[in-house]
Amino acid sequence: xxxxxxxxxxxxxxxxxxxxxxxxxxxxxxxxxxxxxxxxxxxxxxxxxxxxxxxxxxxxxxxxxxxxxxxxxxxxxxxxxxxxxxxxxxxxxxxxxxxxxxxxxxxxxxxxxxxxxxxxxxxxxxxxxxxxxxxxxxxxxxxxxxxxxxxxxxxxxxxxxxxxxxxxxxxxxxxxxxxxxxxxxxxxxxxxxxxxxxxxxxx
Amino acid sequence: xxxxxxxxxxxxxxxxxxxxxxxxxxxxxxxxxxxxxxxxxxxxxxxxxxxxxxxxxxxxxxxxxxxxxxxxxxxxxxxxxxxxxxxxxxxxxxxxxxxxxxxxxxxxxxxxxxxxxxxxxxxxxxxxxxxxxxxxxxxxxxxxxxx
Numbered sequence: 001x002x003x004x005x006x007x008x009x010x011x012x013x014x015x016x017x018x019x020x021x022x023x024x025x026x027x028x029x030x031x032x033x034x035x036x037x038x039x040x041x042x043x044x045x046x047x048x049x050x051x052x053x054x055x056x057x058x059x060x061x062x063x064x065x066x067x068x069x070x071x072x073x074x075x076x077x078x079x080x081x082x083x084x085x086x087x088x089x090x091x092x093x094x095x096x097x098x099x100x101x102x103x104x105x106x107x108x109x110x111x112x113x114x115x116x117x118x119x120x121x122x123x124x125x126x127x128x129x130x131x132x133x134x135x136x137x138x139x140x141x142x143x144x145x146x147x148x149x150x151x152x153x154x155x156x157x158x159x160x161x162x163x164x165x166x167x168x169x170x171x172x173x174x175x176x177x178x179x180x181x182x183x184x185x186x187x188x189x190x191x192x193x194x195x196x197x198x199x200x201x202x203x
Numbered sequence: 204x205x206x207x208x209x210x211x212x213x214x215x216x217x218x219x220x221x222x223x224x225x226x227x228x229x230x231x232x233x234x235x236x237x238x239x240x241x242x243x244x245x246x247x248x249x250x251x252x253x254x255x256x257x258x259x260x261x262x263x264x265x266x267x268x269x270x271x272x273x274x275x276x277x278x279x280x281x282x283x284x285x286x287x288x289x290x291x292x293x294x295x296x297x298x299x300x301x302x303x304x305x306x307x308x309x310x311x312x313x314x315x316x317x318x319x320x321x322x323x324x325x326x327x328x329x330x331x332x333x334x335x336x337x338x339x340x341x342x343x344x345x346x347x348x349x350x
Binding site: 001002003004005006007008009031035036040041045046048070072074076079081082083084085100101102148150152183184185186192 | 205206207208209210211212213214216218219222223242244245247248250251254255280283284287288290292294295296297298299301
């Protein structure tokens, strides 16, 4: 789910931070620049450490010092085929949306929900649709009550920043993970709790 | 900004949790305001990880497990997945593996190894104190809020 990435960048330390120890000041500037931002390599979660700092020049007309820094960051970048546990966020006619707390744009489109299924208007929440999986004679509902939902990553995409949008469109998601719950062991954890650990009682 | 190395190494959930812990993250409710070293978005990651298997793992158990996995012909990504998810049954392990039948993977063996080496998942209702050990030998768990 996470991996380390090594980057090099020019960092500008504002004059107000120059009384701090150098590493702390640079780390602060790096956090402001990278933390919680989506780069081409993924969502930056944390600064792991600084490898080298060079420079410290003050450019004319600017009170800040500029450094060339090589550092490592922890990025959230799931790989295709990874199984991740998430929580239910909302669902609509296109499919489900799951959240990881720190990352909320995990979508399970309708074709990747186990069939046969049906979508019905949610009786508790007028705007939402609810997905129900029909297995044999039982029906399993996918909604808020599911503690954890496991999904497998199918695809990660980084949609380009839109130039214009409709007024009521969803906030722009720079990184979208598409997942599937259509396989053994995937979907709400409660669906599989009946299977005994280690010994194979049912298939 | 240039990327020196886009992928300098994959991290297990445990390693990220360990990193946040060493910076001073903890479950205390006053922490979000008090902590200077851990930002709010890092806390969200911390909260997520505390609910997964990573919160009960130790560095020792994770290293031992990945060493022993070498005998099972698993891909690095699969070992990572297993450590992160800690499957306890056949049906939890199968979506992680790719074409297990063709590769003749010893599913029973892997599950037995998981059971033996990786600590069980944290209980969701009550976080027992004795289950939250993440210390390496000699390292102090940093559970105090930094003021």
